[in-house]
Amino acid sequence: MIYLDNGATSFPKPREVGRAMSWALSRFANPGRGGYPASLEAAREIYRCRSAAGELFGCKPEAVVFTGSCTQGLNMAIRTLVKPGGRVVISGFEHNAVTRPLHALGAEVTVAGRRLFDWEDTLSRFRDALKGRPDAAVFTHVSNVFGYILPVEEMAEMCREFQVPFAVDAAQSAGTLPVRLDRWGADFVAMPGHKGLLGPQGTGMLLCGRLPEPLLQGGTGSESRRQEMPDFLPDRGEAGTLNVPGISGLLAGIRTVTRLGPEAIHRREAEEAARCARGLREMGFSVFSGARQGGTVSFLPEGDCEAAADRLARRGISVRAGLHCAPLAHESAGTLETGTVRVSFGYKTGPWESQAFLAAAEELRGGM
């Protein structure tokens, strides 16, 4: 199988990830709950992961709140920054992980910047929207559908200038692009553990520049007499037993990313996405590509996108078709009715996989 759906999850995982999870299952008890070796060793493993993440993303270990997914982190961030009916600015390329929580809160949402790969448009529209003094801004670093890398450094700077609290969705960038809580001055940065960080599914992190409102209340192993959740990090955001095997696997993933180098991974993925975009365009497909693109490229087959993905799957090529849980991004690009076929590269994919994909894509010409 040629796996080109790394935007959904990285696959296969580094061997070290499975080994670490297996080790955790046999060695670690519940961290932060006991004083015996198996509990303390579990806590040490958790702290190693907090420290590794903090070092990679520019924050203190205690500012790393473990979550079950990027979505969970985004929900916590949004619930903290936005009150029911509040006013929020988002980019035109947000995932449902951002838009659905805002919809549930009845937020008044301004969508700023809808032109793909156009930083000037993104920044000017975003600045205009911030002038209205919204309660918060939430924006993605990289579009999960089109691989468009948004100018987050500049957007963060604008938020600071207008004193608008903000959260960044780093679902498609953590592990490949520079993500820094300290440099951005963000209130929150949410990320999955199982995509660019190469960890297992069911892991994620919320980097906290401020105290979050907890999504869940429950045991934290600290200040147990109090009925309020602790007013300090990371405990405030971590009710219940942590996913110890998952976090062990995540630590192994982070170490692999650190060893390989996020920049090198990004370069490799972006090169393959560009190669793929060129090849598809030469075949006559409508391709969404631009200068500021990561390791993801979307295109329109001549017929139904799901049927095209199915035909590719039968040739052993795994890609994703449809709306990719981001109808807003499709609306911005004019593909809400058709969807797209998305090809997303990973830390292990190279020219051979691209060529095999392009050879299979040749057969899609002429429609279904």
Add this chain to the structure above:
Amino acid sequence: MKMYLITFRSITFAQKGEGALKRAGITCTLLRTPRAMEERGCGYCLTLRGGDAAAALGVLRSAGAPYRKVYLQENGRWEEAAL
């Protein structure tokens, strides 16, 4: 020998403190806080045998590892210490 016990609000801060003290060459042990010394419920602490407790607290402050209370054991009894 004097023994100090430093309490923390969470295991994360205790671990942060443990790492900072070890990097400073100060030997310590991470333990659950004895029930009588943790009025808010559960917590973790670091114990130090002998040595300079004031210096250890300075290391913790510099490392951003906030501690809650310091206890000193002398003649088998623990007393809160003002350092």
